[in-house]
Every structure is written in C-alpha cells, then in structure tokens.
Amino acid sequence: MLTLDADLRARVADEWAQDGLMEHASVASFARFTLHLLAVGAPPALVDEALQAGRDEIEHARLCFRLAQRVGGAAVGPGPLPLDGDVIGDVSLPAVVRAAVAEGCVGETVAAMEAGAALERAEDVEVRAALQIIARDEARHAELAWRFVGWAVQADAAARAAAEDAFRVVLAAPAGAPLTEEADVDRLAAWGRLTRRRRADVRAEALAEVVAPTAQALLARA
Numbered sequence: 001m002l003t004l005d006a007d008l009r010a011r012v013a014d015e016w017a018q019d020g021l022m023e024h025a026s027v028a029s030f031a032r033f034t035l036h037l038l039a040v041g042a043p044p045a046l047v048d049e050a051l052q053a054g055r056d057e058i059e060h061a062r063l064c065f066r067l068a069q070r071v072g073g074a075a076v077g078p079g080p081l082p083l084d085g086d087v088i089g090d091v092s093l094p095a096v097v098r099a100a101v102a103e104g105c106v107g108e109t110v111a112a113m114e115a116g117a118a119l120e121r122a123e124d125v126e127v128r129a130a131l132q133i134i135a136r137d138e139a140r141h142a143e144l145a146w147r148f149v150g151w152a153v154q155a156d157a158a159a160r161a162a163a164e165d166a167f168r169v170v171l172a173a174p175a176g177a178p179l180t181e182e183a184d185v186d187r188l189a190a191w192g193r194l195t196r197r198r199r200a201d202v203r204a205e206a207l208a209e210v211v212a213p214t215a216q217a218l219l220a221r222a
C-alpha cells in the first residue's frame with residue numbers, strides 16, 4: 001500500500017506542502033490571537049499558551065514540509081506571508097470571541113479530528129509520527145480556545161451573545177451534497193491523506209459530536 005505511481009506521488013507531496021503552508025499561516029493566527037488576548041485583558045496563562053501554540057504551528061509546518069519533500073523529491077517551504085491591511089482586526093471582546101470560536105473552537109477541533117482520522121489509517125512511519133504530534137497539539141489548541149471563550153462569556157454579556165451567535169451560524173451551515181468517494185482512498189490513507197469525502201465526514205462529525213455539545217455545555221453555565 002505504500003507504493004505510489006507518479007501522479008499520486010505528486011498529489012500526496014502537494015497536499016503535504018499545502019498543509020505546511022496552512023500550518024505556517026497558523027503561526028500568524030496565534031500571533032494575532034496572542035494580541036487579541038492581551039487587548040481584552042485575558043488571564044496571562046492563556047497568553048502563555050497562545051505563544052506556545054504558535055511555536056507548535058512552526059513545528060507542524062516543518063513536519064509537513066519535510067514529508068512533502070520526502071514524497072515529492074523537491075525542497076518546499078514557506079514564502080513571504082501576505083500581511084497587508086488590517087491584520088489584527090477588531091479587538092473588542094465580542095469580535096475576539098467570534099474569531100476564537102471560528103478559528104479555535106471549530107477550526108482547531110476539526111484539525112485535531114482530521115489528524116486523528118488520518119492517523120488511524122496511515123502506514124508510513126514518519127507520517128504517523130507527524131500526525132501524532134499534530135493531533136495532540138491541535139486538540140490542545142482547541143482546548144485553549146474553549147477556555148478563552150468560557151472565560152469571556154462569564155465576564156461579559158455582549159461576549160456571550162457573540163459566542164451564541166457564532167456557534168449558531170457555524171452549526172446551522174448546510175452540510176452540502178454528499179461527495180463520491182475516490183478510487184485511491186486507501187493509497188492516500190496510507191500516506192496520511194484524507195480525501196475530500198473523508199474530510200467532509202470528519203468535519204460533520206466534529207461539529208455534531210464535539211462542537212455542538214461543548215458549546216451547549218459552555219453556554220449553559222450561568
């Protein structure tokens with residue numbers, strides 16, 4: 001299952017490179033989240049964890065680029081990150097909560113579960129090692145976002161309303177038409193790659209089984 005023809009090899013390498021670029025962009029996301037936390041006066045322990053999370057993303061990017069290079073044979077790495085315009089955005093507590101819900105409570109939860117799902121069927125040793133690290137760290141990043149949102153909704157009524165609305169919007173989004181599974185699903189899986197169909201399934205599972213109940217429990221606290 002570990003052998004790949006030229007087309008599939010190029011695809012696997014490209015997908016790991018794309019993941020590397022997204023992980024690299026996550027370094028900037030956590031830099032911004034750190035500024036957001038400071039702007040709203042969040043507890044220093046959360047600031048500390050946000051800084052650590054940014055360092056985790058540097059490691060994730062390195063792992064993904066290394067896999068892309070090993071599979072594809074060509075060196076890959078990040079270029080300049082476009083940071084023109086209003087990078088920091090609105091730093092009011094409700095706006096910061098909205099961003100944390102989307103990127104952390106949802107984005108990091110989905111990322112952790114995608115890495116976990118990929119790990120279940122990955123066969124390559126180096127791929128498995130990378131996915132173990134990524135799944136563990138993304139779960140911790142999600143937890144950080146949940147704790148921040150929990151702190152914010154306790155502190156402020158407008159933040160609570162923003163969280164309620166942000167969760168409502170993401171959970172009400174239509175799932176989209178079911179995708180047909182690809183013929184190469186098993187060979188891709190051996191290299192830690194999820195097809196679009198499997199990603200959609202994992203996202204739906206993450207929203208229904210983790211995000212919805214966790215948000216409900218968090219917002220139920222007075």
Ligand SMILES: [Fe+2]
Pocket residue numbers: 023026056057060134138
């Ligand atoms: Fe990551």
Ligand SMILES: [Fe+2]
Pocket residue numbers: 026057108111137138141
């Ligand atoms: Fe992350």
